[in-house]
Amino acid sequence: MSVREVRVALGARAYPIRIGGGLLAAGDWAAEIRGRHVLVISDANVAPLYLARVEAALAGHTLGRLILPPGEREKTLQRFAQALEALAELRASRDATVVALGGGVVGDLAGFAAACWMRGIAFVQLPTTLLAMVDSSVGGKTAVDLPQGKNLVGAFHQPSAVIADTDTLATLPPRELRAGLAEVVKYGAIGDAAFFAWLEANVDALLSREPAAIAHAVETSCRHKAGVVARDETEQGERALLNFGHTFGHALETDGEYGSLLHGEAVAIGMLLAARLSAALGLAPPQDAERLQRLLVRFGLPAVMPAGHDPAQLLHLMRLDKKSVSGALRLILWHGIGDARIVAGVADDAVLDVLSR
Structure with a gap:
């Protein structure tokens, strides 16, 4: 399948949305990574399926990983704090990148961590659910939930790129x-x-x-x-x-x-x-x-x-x-x-x- 591309036109912060099969394995998206440090955030359902190929594409970078339990209930301030601690353990610098590998929960939380670490570092969205591909990965809304309401704590922080590998939908329940x-x-x-x-x-x-x-x-x-x-x-x-x-x-x-x-x-x-x-x-x-x-x-x-x-x-x-x-x-x-x-x-x-x- 050919790769389709949509651009989000935000001036100097414009970024591509690439859509097609086999994009994770091809690894071309790794060119969007600027610095040496990369933290990959995923969940326990997605990581066993796709983390290895993502990390292979990032060979040569200093990598960290944070694997969360799956589900909306994990989109909390406590998990957000874990993401910040993972960046600290990685000694992530201002040119570090967070890679969000998963659905909307992972993307929202990873993007919020990227927005807050050192007042904002780059992040790349690798959505693996249809909902994330068409909605949450695009547009820069990042957040976590509170018991009182959904997405009440967050920031607008645009990704550097969105890579929608439609082959990942084959494993989607x-x-x-x-x-x-x-x-x-x-x-x-x-x-x-x-x-x-x-x-x-x-x-x-x-x-x-x-x-x-x-x-x-x-x-x-x-x-x-x-x-x-x-x-x-x-x-x-x-x-x-x-x-x-x-x-x-x-x-x-x-x-x-x-x-x-x-x-x-x-x-x-x-x-x-x-x-x-x-x-x-x-x-x-x-x-x-x-x-x-x-x-x-x-x-x-x-x-x-x-x-x-x-x-x-x-x-x-x-x-x-x-x-x-x-x-x-x-x-x-x-x-x-x-x-x-x-x-x-x-x-x-x-x-x-x-x-x-």
Whole structure:
């Protein structure tokens, strides 16, 4: 498969997103490493599969490694401190690089450590999940979670490069693949009705991991995100649209103590809640919410909230979300497929009604 490239246009901080099969083994990405010291951060699921080839590509550098337990529950201040200690043990200098090998948890935590070590060093994203390839590895959002909320402690810190080796998706568990597809659907839902229709026509090809379909989905998603990030790097306006479904979804993840739902599953439910709220407010036709639900269900994603969530508690958690302003909800809703909007001042009763259905 040929290598596809998308550039994130941020002036002197511009960087490439390379998409294709066999990229980790080819090792060309190691040219992005500037200095001598490199810390590779991965997790116990990914490291046995890909760490050896990554370290082989980095031959000649002074290497350190930090292997974390897998899962969102590990994206904590304590694991962040471990990453900083690993950099200290490596005697990492200002021209050191952190390499994030794994999914969104590893990428977020590794990027945050890179942002903070000596006030900011380089890092390279090597995403191995679909969700990380199309979302979390691109755009420079780095963070860890608190018990009170997701991604509350972090920094904007752009990577030097994103290397999306689509061959790694062959070892991705089916549930993780489906979770990543939720973020792919999001790009069609918020601003590309034609891509949404393409997804409807290619459900089977994507679920069977057909290489051309996967590459097209990743490239299209990355092009959308790269464009938004270039125009609004620190989320002062348009970039907030990328959070469609996330205010609801993050509340569900936090309320479930980061253990019951994968991020993409929570986002799928959150997008449906946002679409239903949009319909209830008269902003969008109800049939668009139904069309979104049909697509998510075909991808094997949840369409209803798990039992046990209290609507009032979810609303409380939504107020702590980073997209709220002075405690007032600022939600990403839509006028229909391909037309998301930022909406402030939504009444609590309307939100609670949707959460209670």
